[in-house]
Amino acid sequence: MSEKVRWGLLSTAKINQALIPAIRASQRGELVAVASRRQDRADAYAQEWDIPRSFGSYEAMLASGEVDAVYVSLPNYLHAEWSIRAMERGLHVLCEKPFAISLSEVDAMIAASERTGTVLAEALMYRHHPQTKAIGDWLREGHLGEISVLRGVFNFRLEERDNVRLVPEWGGGSLWDVGIYPLSFAQYVMGGPPLRVAGDQWLGDTGVDESFVGQMHYDGGRLAQITSSMRTPLQTEIEIFGARGRLLVTRPFNDMADEERRVTFHPAGGAPQEIPVPEMDLYSGEVEDMHAAILDGARPYLTRAETRDHVRTILALYESARTHRVVSLPD
Ligand SMILES: NC(=O)c1ccc[n+]([C@@H]2O[C@H](COP(=O)([O-])OP(=O)(O)OC[C@H]3O[C@@H](n4cnc5c(N)ncnc54)[C@H](OP(=O)(O)O)[C@@H]3O)[C@@H](O)[C@H]2O)c1
Incomplete structure (x- = not known):
């Protein structure tokens, strides 16, 4: 992997606006891509936010080989599915709160992270x-x-x-x-x-x-x-x-x-x-925490047990x- 974590946004959600400056402010990450369910929306978003690559499906970004980590900012019921799909592609995941809406989904996410050796963390910024x-x-x-x-x-x-x-x-x-x-x-x-x-x-x-x-x-x-x-x-x-x-x-x-x-x-x-x-x-703390976990092998500050207990x-x-x-x- 390169010196910097290459980030992709999984959706054009409103909350992305908070994460984008935090990635850009970091020495250790860069925002390289955005994915949307629609190509025209991804293109418009990429232009608005000056993001180099835009994908017309979430899967296309995951399969592209162009990102190392994704920010899952989807509606709550899609967090588990897309986090797991990203990890299966070897990508690290920062997933919005709530992590998932059932305990079986949380456990499947944790199992996927362990199986694939990828970093998985809850985006509880505060x-x-x-x-x-x-x-x-x-x-x-x-x-x-x-x-x-x-x-x-x-x-x-x-x-x-x-x-x-x-x-x-x-x-x-x-x-x-x-x-x-x-x-x-x-x-x-x-x-x-x-x-x-x-x-x-x-x-x-x-x-x-x-x-x-x-x-x-x-x-x-x-x-x-x-x-x-x-x-x-x-x-x-x-x-x-x-x-x-x-x-x-x-x-x-x-x-x-x-x-x-x-x-x-x-x-x-x-x-x-x-x-x-x-x-x-x-929002900088959660981004830097991901960078430390991905690049230095540090343990994420917010533990999986804590995240599981929230749900x-x-x-x-x-x-x-x-x-x-x-x-x-x-x-
Ligand atoms: N940490 C925080 O400060 C904070 C603040 C607000 C929200 N959040 C969390 O962030 C997540 C997103 O919240 P948001 O308010 O930013 O969401 P939002 O603006 O409604 O965006 C959600 C995105 O998900 C995609 N999507 C996929 N399937 C969808 C469906 N069936 N209906 C609607 N959108 C769908 C859409 O992107 P495409 O059309 O591009 O595919 C949409 O832009 C939630 O989990 C929420 O809890 C966190």
């Missing part, structure tokens, strides 16, 4: 950002004392009614789409998946959860509550309550340059203290919401 890492370090240093409760929110308003996020069998729904952010943040802080969960949802007219509330119970008596919705203005927040006070994070997942972004420690009985966090492009917990929450029962997660 986990790579220094803000998230700084919060993790700060909590581990014990400033908040013993953690009891975490509260997390990711809400936004989905205006278009023909969006893939509203199709139940395609992995639509607010929990799959954005609830995964506070859910994965809770898993990061708590150090693993919950023991049991309880969820409730509001189903819109297409049958997907347009709002979801999940409660999660961890070992040591720790609890988390997460909210996701497609029915409100954009709002993201994480609040962590510990023995010494609470930590409030106002922009935990998106647009890190937002002027409302704050990480503030409210100590019990003391004045609030802002915790400084380094600036970095939100496992979401499935348990959906089961709980459907059955109105508390659902345990087996070890």
Whole structure:
């Protein structure tokens, strides 16, 4: 393989716009191709974004021998199929969240990566950002004392009614789409998946959860509550309550340059203290992590076990919401 990772975009998804600058900013990668289901769309996209090669089918790009890694930015229900097809061609895969919408698909993806010796990672960009890492370090240093409760929110308003996020069998729904952010943040802080969960949802007219509330119970008596919705203005927040006070994070997942972004420690009985966090492009971390895994053989920062537990917990929450029962997660 060349010195630089040659990237191909698998689709012309909106989210590509976030990854393209991150690839271009890197010394270790280059964007060489885009694939679309239609040649004219691929050509127009390649022209708009100044990408050298365009393919009129996903398969054509995978078979071209011109890319080393693909970014799978397809609708959720296609993540597993196309990630596996790419790995079968010996290509490395950065796959958008949620990784897949069933555990059997996740396991098939992991098995394909092991069989083919390719790198496979979940594109959960905020986990790579220094803000998230700084919060993790700060909590581990014990400033908040013993953690009891975490509260997390990711809400936004989905205006278009023909969006893939509203199709139940395609992995639509607010929990799959954005609830995964506070859910994965809770898993990061708590150090693993919950023991049991309880969820409730509001189903819109297409049958997907347009709002979801999940409660999660961890070992040591720790609890988390997460909210996701497609029915409100954009709002993201994480609040962590510990023995010494609470930590409030106002922009935990998106647009890190937002002027409302704050990480503030409210100590019990003391004045609030802002915790400084380094600036970095939100999407560069996941790209550099792929480069290190592909070029240096480093282990991806976000482990497969963590990714698998994100999907496992979401499935348990959906089961709980459907059955109105508390659902345990087996070890
Ligand atoms: N990490 C983040 O910050 C972030 C943010 C937003 C979304 N995401 C994730 O990224 C993925 C894509 O989201 P997006 O909002 O960017 O998607 P999008 O704009 O709707 O694009 C999805 C692309 O998939 C292709 N596609 C293949 N089959 C399709 C079908 N049956 N219906 C519609 N499109 C189909 C289309 O490309 P062609 O027509 O070119 O084939 C389309 O452009 C999702 O998994 C989502 O969860 C991540």
